[in-house]
Amino acid sequence: MTQRKRIFSGIQSTGIPTLGSFLGAISNWEKLSAEYDCLFCVVDLHAITVRQDPKELRKYGREMLAWLIALGLDPEKSILYYQSHVSAHAELSWILNCFTYMGELNRMAQFKMKSAKNEENINAGLYSYPVLQAADILLYQTNMVPVGEDQRQHIELCRDVAGRFNKIYGDIFTIPDAYIPPVGAKIMSLQNPTEKMSKSDDNLNACIYLSDSTDTVIKKFKRAVTDSDNFVKFSEEKPGISNLLTIYACMTGKKIAECEATFADAGYGAFKQAVGEAVAQNIAPYQAEHARLMSDPAELDAIAARGAEKAAASAEKTLSKVKESIGFVI
Numbered sequence: 001m002t003q004r005k006r007i008f009s010g011i012q013s014t015g016i017p018t019l020g021s022f023l024g025a026i027s028n029w030e031k032l033s034a035e036y037d038c039l040f041c042v043v044d045l046h047a048i049t050v051r052q053d054p055k056e057l058r059k060y061g062r063e064m065l066a067w068l069i070a071l072g073l074d075p076e077k078s079i080l081y082y083q084s085h086v087s088a089h090a091e092l093s094w095i096l097n098c099f100t101y102m103g104e105l106n107r108m109a110q111f112k113m114k115s116a117k118n119e120e121n122i123n124a125g126l127y128s129y130p131v132l133q134a135a136d137i138l139l140y141q142t143n144m145v146p147v148g149e150d151q152r153q154h155i156e157l158c159r160d161v162a163g164r165f166n167k168i169y170g171d172i173f174t175i176p177d178a179y180i181p182p183v184g185a186k187i188m189s190l191q192n193p194t195e196k197m198s199k200s201d202d203n204l205n206a207c208i209y210l211s212d213s214t215d216t217v218i219k220k221f222k223r224a225v226t227d228s229d230n231f232v233k234f235s236e237e238k239p240g241i242s243n244l245l246t247i248y249a250c251m252t253g254k255k256i257a258e259c260e261a262t263f264a265d266a267g268y269g270a271f272k273q274a275v276g277e278a279v280a281q282n283i284a285p286y287q288a289e290h291a292r293l294m295s296d297p298a299e300l301d302a303i304a305a306r307g308a309e310k311a312a313a314s315a316e317k318t319l320s321k322v323k324e325s326i327g328f329v330i
């Protein structure tokens with residue numbers, strides 16, 4: 001029997017997941033988990049690169065785990081866990097810091113963006129964030145990393161650092177590939193459709209949270225920013241409408257061209273209403289399952305503990321190889 005390829009991905013635990021993270025990431029993870037050996041990690045160590053309220057961090061950590069399961073990731077088949085439960089992440093991250101150049105980190109677009117937004121707290125963790133991400137991935141001899149387009153640069157850095165390490169110490173790390181899904185990889189803000197949908201957006205109408213009620217979802221789509229020509233067509237000049245088409249296509253499983261045809265004579269009002277309804281309908285069963293999981297926190301914590309145990313066993317193998325190769329006394 002050949003070994004299944006390994007997938008690793010991480011998700012921030014700083015709030016309720018958005019429609020963007022569901023369509024751009026989690027729904028693809030669910031598909032991949034049928035074919036690959038997967039680890040999905042709630043990255044709470046990454047979360048503290050921005051100041052967090054302790055109560056909220058803990059609450060949203062659990063929320064996120066419950067959402068991942070509700071959205072279809074099966075903890076019996078995939079390894080689901082909190083990053084802070086497996087200390088190997090922090091250990092390998094330190095080691096890899098010593099193999100990453102400041103010149104490389106200076107080029108990271110996400111660091112530039114986050115430090116511009118957060119001038120009063122540009123901390124060293126924010127700077128070396130991509131190194132911790134590389135550690136996440138490399139600990140598990142990952143083959144493929146499903147991420148959004150905005151993470152491509154971090155995966156490139158991970159490959160460079162792994163290659164550099166391997167060149168010095170031999171074949172320690174598998175070099176991972178980024179896997180960026182073709183459709184729905186990037187769901188944009190409903191209010192500013194040239195920017196990614198983000199839970200940190202100040203405008204609450206910009207973003208659909210998976211916990212939003214049907215009324216809220218429909219209202220937010222009604223208010224979505226589009227253009228003034230009233231023609232439902234996917235095009236670079238029409239980022240708002242293109243975004244809504246992408247969302248509708250993801251919700252219904254139809255091709256973009258089919259969706260365009262359906263709404264050719266509809267006008268924006270009816271189109272927006274249909275997108276809102278499709279989204280609300282689609283997320284309702286996930287919301288019910290999420291509520292069920294949240295009603296039993298002990299069971300949720302037990303799932304996380306089992307996940308961490310499996311992850312740690314696998315991470316430890318790589319970490320001891322690394323330590324031995326570097327020359328630490330063993």
Ligand code: TRP
Nearest residue numbers: 008009010011043133136145147
């Ligand atoms: N940086 C990723 C994001 O913001 C989250 C993440 C952390 C991640 N570690 C990872 C993604 C490892 C893939 C692999 O989306």
